[in-house]
Amino acid sequence: MTLRIGMIGTGWFSRKHAEYLSEMNGVKVQAICGTSMEKAATMAADFQGSQGYDDFKRMLDSEKLDAVYICVPPMAHGQIELELIERNIPFLVEKPLGIDIETPKKILTRLEKSSLLTAVGYHFRYKQSVQRLKKAVNSTTLGMVSGYWMGQMPEIAWWRKQEGSGGQFIEQTTHIVDVLRYVAGEVDEVYANYSNRVNHMKYEQVTVADVGAVSLKMKSGVVATISNTCILPEGVNKVGMTFYTDQNMIEWHPDRIQIKDTSGSIMEELKMDNPYISESEAFLHAVRTGDASQILSDYQDAYQTQLVTCAALESALKGVPVKVK
Ligand SMILES: NC(=O)c1ccc[n+]([C@@H]2O[C@H](COP(=O)([O-])OP(=O)(O)OC[C@H]3O[C@@H](n4cnc5c(N)ncnc54)[C@H](O)[C@@H]3O)[C@@H](O)[C@H]2O)c1
Structure with missing residues (x-):
């Protein structure tokens, strides 16, 4: 089964993750969301078969994604994670979880009521x-x-x-x-x-x-x-x-x-x-099988940091x- 991945963010680290993902067997970078259609389309052009979006909710409405990578700056966290929890879509989020405690706490509270798989980029x-x-x-x-x-x-x-x-x-x-x-x-x-x-x-x-x-x-x-x-x-x-x-x-x-x-x-x-590849492999293994034992940093743990x-x-x-x- 090929895992369909959505990327949120079109900057340096979203590209890095997408590059590693596109070299893995059974993984497809399916959709890319940026702050403008131009940025998203530019990045999507580099990942064959992927589609660009400028709105993450539209991306989630239009695509059937197995997991999402969140690679946005620290101040841009919150709505993205909450929406993914709502839709039950596992995510790997880059560190740090935010610029403060308030937003990560809100996300953690919602996560604690679900059994959603998460991973955090403490590579x-x-x-x-x-x-x-x-x-x-x-x-x-x-x-x-x-x-x-x-x-x-x-x-x-x-x-x-x-x-x-x-x-x-x-x-x-x-x-x-x-x-x-x-x-x-x-x-x-x-x-x-x-x-x-x-x-x-x-x-x-x-x-x-x-x-x-x-x-x-x-x-x-x-x-x-x-x-x-x-x-x-x-x-x-x-x-x-x-x-x-x-x-x-x-x-x-x-x-x-x-x-x-x-x-x-x-x-x-x-x-x-290359810890980024091991980190992704651990997360994607969990998405595929439900076995999260290889994930070394999840949202709950990263919250303590x-x-x-x-x-x-x-x-x-x-x-x-x-x-x-
Ligand atoms: N684990 C690591 O080794 C590592 C390395 C580099 C970066 N990072 C982390 O990754 C995150 C991103 O860093 P970067 O270097 O890619 O930054 P960047 O500035 O290159 O890219 C950030 C991207 O996010 C986009 N963005 C901002 N708000 C958005 C939103 N609401 N929706 C969609 N896109 C949005 C920006 O337009 C930009 O394309 C940071 O938190 C950083 O700490 C981690």
């Missing part, structure tokens, strides 16, 4: 390096973690506006928060300091903070810090985490892991894997620690 969970990390940390007593996402501000206009992206910690560094939760459990409380140092003076209409340091108290007693910046010059980046345990120190980067213990230092270069990143924003704005609830 690092599907990487070999994260699976290796989880296994390595599990056989130790973890003390503390430091994580970071240091880089540049993306060119896209919505990213620079607080009301468009939610800011770097909610939009980007959310991946690090999600890996932390996946490996080390739930977060109890956060205290954040954000500042605008450079970008608002260099570029027009920048309202997101460009440096931030967040201290996290985990329910297990583990303490963590996660920092981020988007002021670095092009090509200067650092993304990763360090785990400090009673037996070793583990440096994790998306494509490699280094474990240092008393016997020396072991660097494990892992083979380059959203709670942490939004609590950090609240803490930065209020200047006080905030409980994650």
